[in-house]
Amino acid sequence: MLDGDATAEQKDYFKQHMDHCMPCYKTYNLDMAIKELLKKKCCGGPAPDDLVEQIRTKINSAV
Amino acid sequence: MEFEDAPRQHYTEKEKQEVFNNEFMPHVHSMYNFGYRLTLDRDDTKDLVQDTYLKAYRFIESFQKGTNAKAWLFRILKNSFINDYRKKSKEPSKVDYQEVETYYNSDEVDRQITPDLRVESLKDMIGDEISNALNSLDVDFRTVIILCDLEGFKYEEMAKILDIPIGTVRSRLHRARNLLKEQLKSYAKSMGYNKA
Numbered sequence: 001m002l003d004g005d006a007t008a009e010q011k012d013y014f015k016q017h018m019d020h021c022m023p024c025y026k027t028y029n030l031d032m033a034i035k036e037l038l039k040k041k042c043c044g045g046p047a048p049d050d051l052v053e054q055i056r057t058k059i060n061s062a063v
Numbered sequence: 064m065e066f067e068d069a070p071r072q073h074y075t076e077k078e079k080q081e082v083f084n085n086e087f088m089p090h091v092h093s094m095y096n097f098g099y100r101l102t103l104d105r106d107d108t109k110d111l112v113q114d115t116y117l118k119a120y121r122f123i124e125s126f127q128k129g130t131n132a133k134a135w136l137f138r139i140l141k142n143s144f145i146n147d148y149r150k151k152s153k154e155p156s157k158v159d160y161q162e163v164e165t166y167y168n169s170d171e172v173d174r175q176i177t178p179d180l181r182v183e184s185l186k187d188m189i190g191d192e193i194s195n196a197l198n199s200l201d202v203d204f205r206t207v208i209i210l211c212d213l214e215g216f217k218y219e220e221m222a223k224i225l226d227i228p229i230g231t232v233r234s235r236l237h238r239a240r241n242l243l244k245e246q247l248k249s250y251a252k253s254m255g256y257n258k259a
Contacts, residue, residue: 033182037188
């Protein structure tokens with residue numbers, strides 16, 4: 001469910017289950033919140049400018 | 064080894080350059096960020112990424128153009144890290160997976176951690192706490208979280224990158240997420256977020 005790997009049937013089952021199971025509902029929401037937070041805060045920025053140049057230099061000297 | 068079982072392509076020099084520039088280089092930022100999460104050292108990361116791209120170029124004929132370059136490159140980077148950099152890394156001594164597996168894979172743990180950690184507490188956390196929590200995990204656990212949650216790979220792709228069965232991907236992710244929740248719970252507690 002969390003990772004988009006569930007079949008349509010599994011999704012339906014899970015949604016129905018969450019409708020009357022508070023612990024599962026809470027766990028799912030917490031897990032989704034953590035996933036969103038990771039994406040928002042931990043994705044990192046671009047690679048250093050000189051890295052691309054260094055890679056190209058290494059490739060050119062290896063060719 | 065990632066290069067041995069792939070059908071061999073035949074590229075001209077021009078085609079090699081095209082594949083390299085159009086299909087490999089766009090992933091340099093993701094590669095750098097993944098590399099940094101593995102090594103936790105900026106200089107080692109640059110070396111690791113350069114070595115990875117060099118290997119990718121040398122073995123470019125093991126790559127079929129138009130297929131999943133990102134997964135292919137990530138696999139090379141992961142293997143390079145294990146072979147060349149892991150021994151130098153600042154990791155603590157190897158985790159006892161048996162113990163971790165038994166405890167952190169149980170549904171009981173889900174139920175214990177969840178009530179104590181609230182979504183509201185998470186929203187108040189600044190980036191450092193999440194990042195530190197992630198970095199504190201053993202490298203194999205943080206790798207699966209990075210590949211799934213940050214880089215968006217599917218389980219099947221992760222299985223190929225890490226050279227493990229899909230079942231192991233799932234169970235390791237489950238364990239890793241429980242470990243991460245434990246860390247976040249500690250941070251939340253230490254900052255007073257869990258006051259009644």
